[in-house]
Amino acid sequence: xxxxxxxxxxxxxxxxxxxxxxxxxxxxxxxxxxxxxxxxxxxxxxxxxxxxxxxxxxxxxxxxxxxxxxxxxxxxxxxxxxxxxxxxxxxxxxxxxxxxxxxxxxxxxxxxxxxxxxxxxxxxxxxxxxxxxxxxxxxxxxxxxxxxxxxxxxxxxxxxxxxxxxxxxxxxxxxxxxxxxxxxxxxxxxx
Numbered sequence: 001x002x003x004x005x006x007x008x009x010x011x012x013x014x015x016x017x018x019x020x021x022x023x024x025x026x027x028x029x030x031x032x033x034x035x036x037x038x039x040x041x042x043x044x045x046x047x048x049x050x051x052x053x054x055x056x057x058x059x060x061x062x063x064x065x066x067x068x069x070x071x072x073x074x075x076x077x078x079x080x081x082x083x084x085x086x087x088x089x090x091x092x093x094x095x096x097x098x099x100x101x102x103x104x105x106x107x108x109x110x111x112x113x114x115x116x117x118x119x120x121x122x123x124x125x126x127x128x129x130x131x132x133x134x135x136x137x138x139x140x141x142x143x144x145x146x147x148x149x150x151x152x153x154x155x156x157x158x159x160x161x162x163x164x165x166x167x168x169x170x171x172x173x174x175x176x177x178x179x180x181x182x183x184x185x186x187x188x189x190x191x
Contacts, residue, residue, distance in 0.1 A: 037151060048158060065143075065144075066143055069142075069143035069144050069146070069147045072147040072150075073134070073143065073146055073147050073150055074152055076147065076153070076154045077130065077134070077150065077156050078149035079148070079157075080126070080127070080130065080154050080157050082154060083154070083157035083158060083160070083161050084123055084127065084157065086161050087119065087120065087123055087157075087161055087164055088120075088158060090161075090164055090165065090168055091116055091120065091164070094168045094172070095112070095116050096111075097170075097172075098112060098113065098168070098171045098172065098175065099113070101175045103175045103177065103178035103179055103182070104171075104174075105176075107138075112171060113150060115166070115167060116164065118168075119160050119164050122160060123157065123160055126153050126156060126157060129153065130150065133149055134148070135148055141149070
């Protein structure tokens with residue numbers, strides 16, 4: 001039995017073609033291997049350059065955001081200045097006209113003056129606060145946080161302008177009503 005197996009195995013080996021029985025050693029092409037290594041090195045260089053470009057672009061994005069926040073701060077400060085100038089102009093012209101009116105009673109003069117003074121003092125406190133925010137490095141704020149605070153103060157200043165305009169309008173309406181009432185009460189009758 002052992003002899004039969006040995007004879008069959010020997011017959012199979014001799015009958016099979018040579019390529020089927022001997023696979024041999026794998027062959028490497030050195031030129032392909034060298035070009036593969038060169039392309040890997042080149043890819044690594046390109047990846048390194050891409051990483052540097054990404055870092056550079058991140059820095060530029062941060063710089064643009066900083067500049068954008070500074071521009072927002074400048075716009076907010078400009079708007080605040082414009083609102084405060086409007087407040088002063090209203091008070092300078094309209095308050096003088098209201099207080100010089102003969103239809104405002106003496107006890108009302110102090111009340112009118114105090115209401116306008118409160119608005120002006122609030123405006124000046126807002127300007128002082130803005131000065132502290134923009135000039136003090138003790139307040140640990142980012143540019144975005146400063147811009148947000150400035151926008152809030154800008155909104156408050158707009159509200160102050162609206163408040164002073166409504167008070168001015170109300171006092172002018174009171175003066176116009178009293179003037180009309182005086183004309184009606186002191187008109188000459190021709191009956």
